Amino acid sequence: MAGHQKTIDKAQIRWMEGVITIVQEGRFQLSDAKGVSHQFVLGHAALAETEQLRPLQSRQARVRVKYTDASGLISLIAHRIELLEPEALETVRP
Amino acid sequence: MNVHPRARDYTQSALGKMIPNESELTAGVKIEPGKQYGFFTDTTVCIGCKACEVACKEWNNLPADNVGLTGHSYDNTGALSANTWRHVNFIEESGGKSVRDNDQNPFQSGWLMMSDVCKHCHHAPCMEACPTGALFKTEFDTVVVQQDICNGCGYCVPACPFGVVDVSKADGKAHKCTLCYDRLKGGLEPACAKSCPTDSIQFGELSDLQARAKRRVAELHDRGVHTAYTYGTPDGPGALDSPGVMGDMQYLNAFFLLTDRPEAYNLPAAPTRPSNRIAPALTAGLATLAGLALAAVALMAGGSEETHRGR
Numbered sequence: 001m002a003g004h005q006k007t008i009d010k011a012q013i014r015w016m017e018g019v020i021t022i023v024q025e026g027r028f029q030l031s032d033a034k035g036v037s038h039q040f041v042l043g044h045a046a047l048a049e050t051e052q053l054r055p056l057q058s059r060q061a062r063v064r065v066k067y068t069d070a071s072g073l074i075s076l077i078a079h080r081i082e083l084l085e086p087e088a089l090e091t092v093r094p
Numbered sequence: 095m096n097v098h099p100r101a102r103d104y105t106q107s108a109l110g111k112m113i114p115n116e117s118e119l120t121a122g123v124k125i126e127p128g129k130q131y132g133f134f135t136d137t138t139v140c141i142g143c144k145a146c147e148v149a150c151k152e153w154n155n156l157p158a159d160n161v162g163l164t165g166h167s168y169d170n171t172g173a174l175s176a177n178t179w180r181h182v183n184f185i186e187e188s189g190g191k192s193v194r195d196n197d198q199n200p201f202q203s204g205w206l207m208m209s210d211v212c213k214h215c216h217h218a219p220c221m222e223a224c225p226t227g228a229l230f231k232t233e234f235d236t237v238v239v240q241q242d243i244c245n246g247c248g249y250c251v252p253a254c255p256f257g258v259v260d261v262s263k264a265d266g267k268a269h270k271c272t273l274c275y276d277r278l279k280g281g282l283e284p285a286c287a288k289s290c291p292t293d294s295i296q297f298g299e300l301s302d303l304q305a306r307a308k309r310r311v312a313e314l315h316d317r318g319v320h321t322a323y324t325y326g327t328p329d330g331p332g333a334l335d336s337p338g339v340m341g342d343m344q345y346l347n348a349f350f351l352l353t354d355r356p357e358a359y360n361l362p363a364a365p366t367r368p369s370n371r372i373a374p375a376l377t378a379g380l381a382t383l384a385g386l387a388l389a390a391v392a393l394m395a396g397g398s399e400e401t402h403r404g405r
């Protein structure tokens with residue numbers, strides 16, 4: 001695998017809650033409670049697949065994203081996406 | 095300016111739903127699966143506004159990269175990458191016609207500007223190199239990477255003769271222009287072509303675009319711009335000496351009208367398919383191996399004869 005970041009610095013890990021509003025391939029935009037949009041890229045070892053993002057967007061499900069900053073990019077790297085409404089799980093499965 | 099008759103059906107400023115086959119109104123072409131589509135980039139009318147770069151980033155939700163100033167003319171994007179699928183080249187002509195000279199050609203003609211993009215090659219080397227089949231030809235004859243299949247091996251990166259494909263360090267997968275595959279499926283013109291204020295980037299059916307490019311080259315020749323030619327169109331008879339010959343690539347779905355040598359625009363003069371070099375390379379390797387094996391057998395046979403004589 002070509003040159004991606006292999007380890008996650010635990011000190012850099014943060015969480016953000018919101019709604020996924022835009023999805024393109026493995027990139028998505030998350031709007032937080034204040035209505036501010038943040039851009040994410042699904043990390044190479046993320047516990048989610050690209051095809052799982054679009055159902056999350058269509059469902060407008062509230063999610064919590066574990067992320068770190070990206071070096072050289074104005075974006076955040078998503079490492080884990082958790083559903084805040086577990087009952088919605090069936091509807092977001094691709 | 096000609097306005098499509100269907101445009102009169104949509105006069106309100108806010109629409110409740112998408113316009114069906116919107117590309118008919120914006121690009122004069124109806125997008126249908128099974129036909130070949132592409133870009134014709136006429137560099138003579140590019141003003142370097144970078145609207146295409148912005149539109150591409152905006153639609154594809156691509157993050158900004160290379161933040162800062164490169165010091166290379168007005169180009170702070172640098173190059174095409176995993177996060178930059180359109181790149182406007184700024185070329186300041188050197189020598190006697192430099193923009194920094196006191197004597198200037200009229201119409202700021204010391205500048206060359208070109209919006210570079212994936213060429214969506216007819217014989218795409220990236221696709222030939224991909225071991226997983228992540229790169230494929232769509233129903234619109236464009237080349238797209240399927241993100242859920244790409245394993246990030248990076249074979250497509252050196253295979254591309256234009257240096258377009260790149261593996262992202264963020265997600266470890268290959269990325270490049272999709273010619274707005276999702277927009278085409280929705281009957282929309284690609285974002286870059288739609289945003290181009292001078293129609294330097296034109297989207298349409300490939301045969302129409304090639305005919306349009308031919309007419310434009312003839313028109314420029316008539317106006318005295320004898321250096322104008324197309325880069326990436328099918329080879330004509332006797333075209334082997336002309337710049338930008340495609341050879342075994344045959345033609346590109348995203349082609350350009352240039353006024354200087356391809357190298358001036360950072361384009362290869364004669365792009366080739368690496369897959370065509372596999373057979374000669376393998377033959378040469380096997381021949382070398384066979385030669386070395388024969389030499390080793392001969393040496394061993396000679397050595398054993400001397401041992402027998404010695405006894």
